[in-house]
Amino acid sequence: MLELALKGSKRYYGWIAFLLVLIGIGSTALVDQWMHGLKITGMSRDVSWGFYISQFTYLVGLAASGVMIVLPNYFHSYKTNKHMVIFGEFMAIAACIMCLLFIVVDIGQPTRMMNMIFHPTPNSILFWDMIVLNGYLFLNLLVGWTCLQADRQHLPHPQWLKPFIYISIIWAFSIHTVTAFLYQGLPGRHYWLTAILAARFLASAFCSGPAILLLVMMVTEKLTSFKMAKNAVKTLVKIIAYAMCVNMFFFALEIFTSFYSNIPGHMHPILYLFEHGSTGLVTLMWTFIAFAAISITLLVTPRFRNNYKLLPWTLGILIVATWIDKGLGLLIGGFNPTPFETITPYWPTLKELMVSMMVYSVGALIVTVLFKIATDVKQEVGHSQALACGCSTEDVCECTTEEEAPAEA
Amino acid sequence: MKNSRRTFIKLAGIAAAGLAVAPRKVLASGGQEPVKVNATAVHAKHWAMVVDTTKLHTAEAIDKLAAVCHHIHNVPKIEGKKEVKWLWHDTYAHSFPEQENPHLAEEVHERVFPLLCNHCENPPCVRVCPTKATFQRPDGIVAMDYHRCIGCRYCMAGCPYGSRSFNWGEPRLNLDLANLNPEFPTRMRGVVEKCNFCVERLAVGKMPACVEASEGAMHFGDLKDPDSEVRKVLREKFTIRRKPSAGTEPSVYYII
Numbered sequence: 001m002l003e004l005a006l007k008g009s010k011r012y013y014g015w016i017a018f019l020l021v022l023i024g025i026g027s028t029a030l031v032d033q034w035m036h037g038l039k040i041t042g043m044s045r046d047v048s049w050g051f052y053i054s055q056f057t058y059l060v061g062l063a064a065s066g067v068m069i070v071l072p073n074y075f076h077s078y079k080t081n082k083h084m085v086i087f088g089e090f091m092a093i094a095a096c097i098m099c100l101l102f103i104v105v106d107i108g109q110p111t112r113m114m115n116m117i118f119h120p121t122p123n124s125i126l127f128w129d130m131i132v133l134n135g136y137l138f139l140n141l142l143v144g145w146t147c148l149q150a151d152r153q154h155l156p157h158p159q160w161l162k163p164f165i166y167i168s169i170i171w172a173f174s175i176h177t178v179t180a181f182l183y184q185g186l187p188g189r190h191y192w193l194t195a196i197l198a199a200r201f202l203a204s205a206f207c208s209g210p211a212i213l214l215l216v217m218m219v220t221e222k223l224t225s226f227k228m229a230k231n232a233v234k235t236l237v238k239i240i241a242y243a244m245c246v247n248m249f250f251f252a253l254e255i256f257t258s259f260y261s262n263i264p265g266h267m268h269p270i271l272y273l274f275e276h277g278s279t280g281l282v283t284l285m286w287t288f289i290a291f292a293a294i295s296i297t298l299l300v301t302p303r304f305r306n307n308y309k310l311l312p313w314t315l316g317i318l319i320v321a322t323w324i325d326k327g328l329g330l331l332i333g334g335f336n337p338t339p340f341e342t343i344t345p346y347w348p349t350l351k352e353l354m355v356s357m358m359v360y361s362v363g364a365l366i367v368t369v370l371f372k373i374a375t376d377v378k379q380e381v382g383h384s385q386a387l388a389c390g391c392s393t394e395d396v397c398e399c400t401t402e403e404e405a406p407a408e409a
Numbered sequence: 410m411k412n413s414r415r416t417f418i419k420l421a422g423i424a425a426a427g428l429a430v431a432p433r434k435v436l437a438s439g440g441q442e443p444v445k446v447n448a449t450a451v452h453a454k455h456w457a458m459v460v461d462t463t464k465l466h467t468a469e470a471i472d473k474l475a476a477v478c479h480h481i482h483n484v485p486k487i488e489g490k491k492e493v494k495w496l497w498h499d500t501y502a503h504s505f506p507e508q509e510n511p512h513l514a515e516e517v518h519e520r521v522f523p524l525l526c527n528h529c530e531n532p533p534c535v536r537v538c539p540t541k542a543t544f545q546r547p548d549g550i551v552a553m554d555y556h557r558c559i560g561c562r563y564c565m566a567g568c569p570y571g572s573r574s575f576n577w578g579e580p581r582l583n584l585d586l587a588n589l590n591p592e593f594p595t596r597m598r599g600v601v602e603k604c605n606f607c608v609e610r611l612a613v614g615k616m617p618a619c620v621e622a623s624e625g626a627m628h629f630g631d632l633k634d635p636d637s638e639v640r641k642v643l644r645e646k647f648t649i650r651r652k653p654s655a656g657t658e659p660s661v662y663y664i665i
Contacts, residue, residue, distance in 0.1 A: 037598040038560075039578035044490035048565035048575060108560020108575065108599025115540040115559050126539035126563055187533055187655035188569025265507075339571035339652075340503035344490055 001149060004376040005369045011223070012372065019365045026358020029351040030105060038108055040351045046344035047335040049106070051352050055359070056102035058208075058327035060179045061201065063095035063136060065209020067172035068239050069232075074165055080231040083384040083394060084217070086151075089144035090370035091213050092172075096137035098363040105355050125182045132175045139168040144370075152377045176201045183334065191269035191333040194257070200250040201326070207243035208322035210236050211315040216367065218312055224375040227386035229394035237311065241299035244318060248292050251325070268341070269333035278345055281332065284324050291321035449614030453631035455549035456528065456606055457660040458620070459642045465626035466520035471498035474523065474619040478604070481618050483595045485576075485583035493574035493583075495604040496525045496619055504663075507652060517665060523619070523627075526551060526572040526604035527651060527659030534564035534573065543601070549632070549660060550606045560599040569655040573603045632660065 008016075033040050043050040066088030072078035073085050104110055121127050143165055150157050180198035187193065214236055217228055258266035273285045295318035298304040304314070336343050348356075378384055384392045389399030465471065475496040478484070485493050502509050504522040532551045534543050542557035543564050565573045579598045589595065593609060596602055607617035620627040630637035639662075642648075648662040 037576070037578045039491060039598075041577075043577070045492055045494075045565075045574055046490065046571060048562040103561075106561070108562070108601075109558065109597075112540075112557075112559045115542070115557060119540045119557070121539050121541050123535075124537050124539040124563070126537065126561060130539070182563075183566075186537070186567050186569075187657065188652060189566065335566075339569055340499060341506040342503060 001145075001152065001373055001377065004373045008372060012368075015368060016365065019361045019368070022361040023358050023365070026354045026356075026361060029354035030358060032351060033105070033355060034110075038106075040349060042347050042349045042352060044344055044346065046338040046342075047332070047346040049331060049335070050346060051348035051356055052102045052106035054327050054331040055356055056099050056106070057179060057183075057201075057330065058323060059095045059098045059102065059363075060133070060176055061205030061322075061326065062209045062212055063092045063099060063133075064172045064176040064202070064205045065213065066092040066140070067169055068206050068210050068243075069213075069236065070165070070172075071169050072235065074169060078235070080229050080235065080394070083378065084228060084232050084236075086144055086148055086374050087217060087220075087371065088213060089140045089147075090374060091209075091216070091367060092140045093137060093144065093370060094363045094366040096133055096140070097366055098359050099133055100137070101359045101362060102356075105359065125178060125185060129175075129178050129182055132171065132178050136168070136171050136175050139164055139171055143168055148374060148377055151381055151383070154381065173202065176205050183330075188339055189334050190265040191330070194254060196250055196253060200247065200254075203243050203247035203250055204322050204326050205243075207240045207247055208319055208326075210240050210243075211318050211322075214240070215312060215315050215319070216371070220371055220375060221386070225379050225385050226375045227384055227390075227392035229384060229392045230397075231395070234306075237299065237305055240315070240318065241296075241305065244292070244296055244299060244322075247322070248296065268337045272336050272343065273329050273333045276343070277332075277336075278347075280347075281329075281345075285329055288321050288324035288329065291317045292325075295321060447613050450612045451614050451616075453548050453637075454633035455530070455631065455660065456611070457549070457630065457632035457639050457662065458528075458606070458617075459628040459639050459646075459648060459662045459664060460523055461626045461628070461642075461646075461664045462520055462522055463664060465523060465623055468498050468521050470626075471496075471521060471523045474622050477618050477622045480588075481590045482593050482605075483584055483589055484602075485580040487578075487583050491575075491577045493576060493580065493602065495574075495602075496523060498522060499524050505649065505651060507654060508649060522663065524570070524572070524651075525619075525661065526606070527570055527657065527661045528604075528606055530658035530660060531656060533567040533569065533655075533657060537563045537567040539563065546608070550608055552605055552608060553600075553602060555594070555596050555600050555602065558600040560601065562601060564601055569652050569657065570659075573601050575601050 029040070041050055041052075069081050069084050069088035073081040104113065107113065116127060116130055143161060146161055147157050177198045180201040183189070183192040184194065184197040214233070220226055221228065255270065258270055274282060276282075277285070295314055298310065298314040299318070304310055332346055335346065338344055382393065384394050387393060387395075387397060387399065389397060391397035391399060465474075475494070475498070478496045479486070479494070482495060484495055487493055498521040500521055501513065501518055504524060528549060528551045530549065532543075532545055535545050535551060538544075539561060540557050540559055542554045542559070543551060544554070545551050560575070562575055565575060576596055576598045580596050584595060607615070607619075610617060615621065616629050617627075620629040628639050628642050630639040632639060634640065642664070643662060646664045648664050650659045650662055652659075
């Protein structure tokens with residue numbers, strides 16, 4: 001099926017070339033990092049993890065979120081999602097690879113990476129994170145590829161795959177839980193030392209991940225003949241709405257626990273993020289609150305939720321909000337205040353951002369190629385194709401019989 | 410040809426004789442102890458340190474000890490927040506953030522305290538390390554294998570005491586290469602390092618360098634031995650440890 005990725009329009013090749021240029025530019029910063037070490041980053045003795053690890057954390061959520069499409073399909077026989085499943089799985093593949101790349105660029109001695117395997121250490125959560133991430137990558141490659149291949153040959157999905165699919169659904173929860181455990185089990189880091197962190201991670205993943213996927217799918221619809229089934233989109237938006245509400249509820253629980261208990265260690269990181277930090281950071285954190293409020297308002301109001309002109313903006317706002325919370329604030333708040341109750345500000349350097357851009361571009365490249373293959377196969381077999389009235393062939397649409405003919409003429 | 414065969418037979422003869430005479434020596438590489446323990450080495454069930462802050466509480470005095478420590482361990486001098494340090498000083502509020510009160514005796518409040526790796530009985534850094542690059546020795550010392558470390562810095566996130574440093578850049582660029590201690594290795598970039606309770610000195614029967622240079626303000630000994638010097642001091646004086654709530658059971662005690 002890979003050959004499908006090689007035949008594309010000029011626009012497709014142009015986009016690939018653009019991504020390769022971005023990767024090229026970013027890799028110069030990575031080479032610089034290899035030559036001079038991690039001193040090119042903004043990290044320090046007190047803030048020893050930075051942008052790389054926080055991006056890894058955010059993207060694990062994206063990887064896990066595919067399950068929000070897969071689970072209704074397989075656990076609840078919600079077949080409306082059927083033709084979207086592959087995109088959730090392919091997105092997870094790209095996200096897992098980005099996560100692994102972010103870890104690789106973050107470690108000081110990448111050539112010793114295999115020490116994790118040569119000297120397996122089950123007491124370290126990082127060991128388990130490696131297992132679950134690679135496992136999830138493998139499961140999604142296996143399930144996604146096999147299903148798509150079966151579709152292409154007009155065959156039913158093989159029975160032997162079923163166990164792998166069910167395992168992958170459970171596994172999706174595990175990758176984000178284990179990533180939360182990475183933070184959650186550390187004494188002396190008050191912002192992370194909370195039992196609800198794993199739940200917060202999952203809630204935030206299940207709103208931000210599908211939101212990103214939905215945005216990418218909207219772009220895919222614009223560029224290909226693929227069309228999401230209307231009910232599938234509706235369901236996904238509702239999932240996003242619920243997950244975002246739960247996410248902010250969990251955040252409110254943290255605020256209550258910290259401030260009603262009046263325990264200094266628990267209050268300090270929150271006060272730092274929302275009050276004492278650098279102006280830029282404080283502004284960002286309040287932007288998170290404002291955007292979260294706006295996106296929840298837009299998502300829970302049916303009129304706004306069902307307005308597909310507005311939806312991309314709603315999703316965009318939600319992604320920005322969750323990214324500030326989890327892709328930035330979580331990490332900075334965890335390291336600040338430091339173990340000495342002092343503040344060491346952290347801000348990523350340009351080179352750090354360039355390396356991150358490289359990893360994101362690699363992810364975008366993988367998404368592009370995989371989605372190209374998937375949409376081509378869907379087109380070949382006639383799944384979920386757009387109708388002239390803006391419906392999908394999977395929808396029960398009034399216009400199908402009447403308007404199909406003139407559209408094809 | 411002939412010559413080489415003769416040489417071979419001769420060598421084989423010598424080898425056979427050697428085998429007959431000293432089979433243990435020949436098989437030594439497969440034996441139990443490839444390295445002999447230094448006869449003068451000092452041992453303990455659990456090493457611990459007691460710092461008498463009534464005697465050692467000025468920045469100058471602590472910096473002097475830090476200089477000794479940093480010199481013998483070839484710790485690079487780096488300014489700013491990417492610094493590497495094994496032993497340093499800080500205020501009461503920073504050293505014991507949970508044990509501060511606004512009406513603390515002024516004299517205590519003005520003291521500065523020597524900070525170093527606590528060599529915890531229950532070290533979180535060891536728990537989180539994914540490669541066993543940091544590990545706890547049977548004598549309680551939390552040690553680092555600089556060649557095993559992949560530089561993930563998980564141990565730094567795990568340490569509640571900020572006792573670990575990372576070599577963000579090439580450490581040798583910040584070392585006075587003409588004035589290195591040849592008896593201790595330098596590090597490479599991309600690995601974590603920290604105080605090691607001078608294991609290399611204990612192995613040859615010496616006390617840790619800071620203890621030796623402190624002129625009696627620091628005590629070092631076996632925490633599990635009721636007759637040891639540290640136990641005697643701990644019995645007689647009131648001591649505190651850093652962040653007891655973290656549950657790590659530090660092996661560094663401070664007499665206040």
